[in-house]
Amino acid sequence: MLHLDHLLLTEPGFRLEADLTIPTGAHVAVIGPSGAGKSTLLNAIAGFVVPAAGRILWNGQDLAGQPAGARPVSILFQDQNLFPHLTVERNLALGLAPDGRMDGAARARIAAALERTGLGGLGQRRPAQLSGGQQGRAALARALLRARPLLLLDEPFAALGPALKAEMLDLVLDVARETGATVLMVTHDPGDALRLGGLTMLVADGTAHSPCETSALLADPPKALRDYLG
Amino acid sequence: MASRAGAISVPWAAALAAALLAAMTLGTAGVVALRAGAALPTAADWAAVRFTLLQAALSAGLSCLLAVPVARALARRRFPLRGALITLMGAPFLLPVIVAILGLLAVFGRSGIVNDALALLGLPRITVYGLHGVVLAHVFLNLPLAVRMLLMGWQAIPAERFRLAQSLGLSPFAMLRHLEWPMLRATVPGAFVTIFTLCLASFAVALTLGGGPAATTVELAIYQALRFDFVPERAATLAVVQFLLCAGALAAGWGLLRDTGFGAGIGRRAELPAPPGWRRGVDVAAIGLAALFLLLPLSAVVLRGVAGLADLPQGTGPAALRSLAVAVGSTVLTTGAALALALAVARRAGGARLFDLAATLPLAASSLVIGTGLFLLLRPWAAPSDMAIPVTVAVNATLALPYAYRLLLPEARALHSDYDRLARALDLTPLARLRLVTLPRLARPLGFGAGITAALSTGDLGVITLFAGETDATLPLFIHGLMGAYRMEAAAGAALLLVLLSFGLFALFDGLGRHAAP
Structure with a gap:
């Protein structure tokens, strides 16, 4: 509550x-x-x-x-929800481990979260290469991982x-x-x-x-x- | 008050950098002040003060005056290689002063192109030494700076204003009065103060082209008191005078100081009306003469240098290595300190105003004032020549810091306002934040600032003259020695090497930054 x-x-x-x-x-x-x-x-x-x-x-x-x-708390702002110079996968990894580590298990969880949010296979894209809706999905995928x-x-x-x-x-x-x-x-x-x-x-x-x-x-x-x- | 949370902690790296900067500027000024009372300024010292102010005022005034037609022509004309010419305008700021002087000597010196031409016409030869030589060199070094600053001013006039003026059918004179004159009134004082301050602390130009009772600057007088007369008390008194001059100029022009115009755009479309007829002729002449004035000495350095490059005198290599070491050392120090300060100021951390002040202090400092302070402070502990390289690294790192800091600050502010909340929301560790967010996002200004620092410290001929002996000269001092021995061929070769070194380092660091940027 x-x-x-x-x-x-x-x-x-x-x-x-x-x-x-x-x-x-x-x-x-x-x-x-x-x-x-x-x-x-x-x-x-x-x-x-x-x-x-x-x-x-x-x-x-x-x-x-x-x-x-x-x-x-997970929060989604009006904008600037993703670091534009990092790949989607790397952006999501920061939701799992604040020190930026990314091991095999993390990669698998990220791939699953991307799949779940309709972004399957787009992990290596930069945010600018995604549409506005896809960027929102990526931010939600990170919220899903942070839970x-x-x-x-x-x-x-x-x-x-x-x-x-x-x-x-x-x-x-x-x-x-x-x-x-x-x-x-x-x-x-x-x-x-x-x-x-x-x-x-x-x-x-x-x-x-x-x-x-x-x-x-x-x-x-x-x-x-x-x-x-x- | 619902204040913004989490920005209260003291940033220790920035505090350390600020403390070191304060020690290097205010601390050394304090040291010389303590020793200064023993010798009151003499008539010769006051003559040096008058000459310093006169040459700085003439240099700044002429640079600004000549920059107006050149910047105006560049702003409204489009021609092949225009971008290259504007880029070239950035070069003299990074060009080692001793190299610029060699180039000017090749054109205006005793056996230079101009005197040869005068002799052919049966006219008397001109000499490049004294007040007009000092002013000539300062205009050569600072005219491009003034042009870039004014060009930014022209480009900052909204294109809509020019379109409106054209649709109203305003005459070129009316346009000058209503659009360009207000811009100049806002921009020229800043350019004047910036160049005036730079020329106040200029040492290498006075060392080579000035001298004697009629053409000695305060910086040069400090050097002579310490190095030739060996009267540290007199050097200390002069250093206090020089500090007051620089600090006074900085304080008086505080609100007017402008960026050095490094960002001046090349890509903007032609929005300004380009009137035909005689005005076109004037513009062509302005651009042509400015290009000639810049390119002739530079080409002379290259042409004479190539001949001397094959036969570099003994000692060039070690001197070059020492210059390289100075450059790398001060670049690492300056870049690290500038980053720490810019990040702390950008997030308005505790003490942010003090940090900003500390990063500005070096603008009021001069190489020889800091050098005198360190000389007096360290003399009981070690021989001057043992400290030559470390002191040169520290002084160059200090003097280049304001440039590196000012380049970083706007980018650091943007980074903070755009991504600080996200980084905090994700609870990024400090190391991950530095590695994954800060360094990549700031790579471009970091590389550019590092390049400027490296080029400036490679070519610096200042404090090293107070400390170095025969065996620990940097490359600029080595070249100065060759010139003193009238080995101009060898000096030209070593000068070309110095240019390659300093521009090479600039290109290397700047390129690294561009490469690492997202």
């Missing part, structure tokens, strides 16, 4: 409060206007932003002081067309199912939230609201969400 305990995030001209829990294994769409703090919230959970007050707890354990890489209990997605598929994005969401669901991960995904699109199935968290007016059932929420949106959806 992820517990945001009286969490306060501030930056110049910006303030976000969150006091909520997310059950283990939940799929949560994080929705809200630009600049509301969706990315900042994910970055705080991942360990890139230090809270001004409050705690972030995973299964009762306070994550404060844990460096980003040591947290039970951390929290999977955070900060709009990594925003640049993809609708059909490709739907494919990616299905792959996210597959990866989450196989790793048992709890998923938090930032999106602007209520359709994405429905496809993800599960809960939706509204981030607006300086508050991250407790997640609610997506279909119920969209059927009868509260005022802040109505304002956002228009």
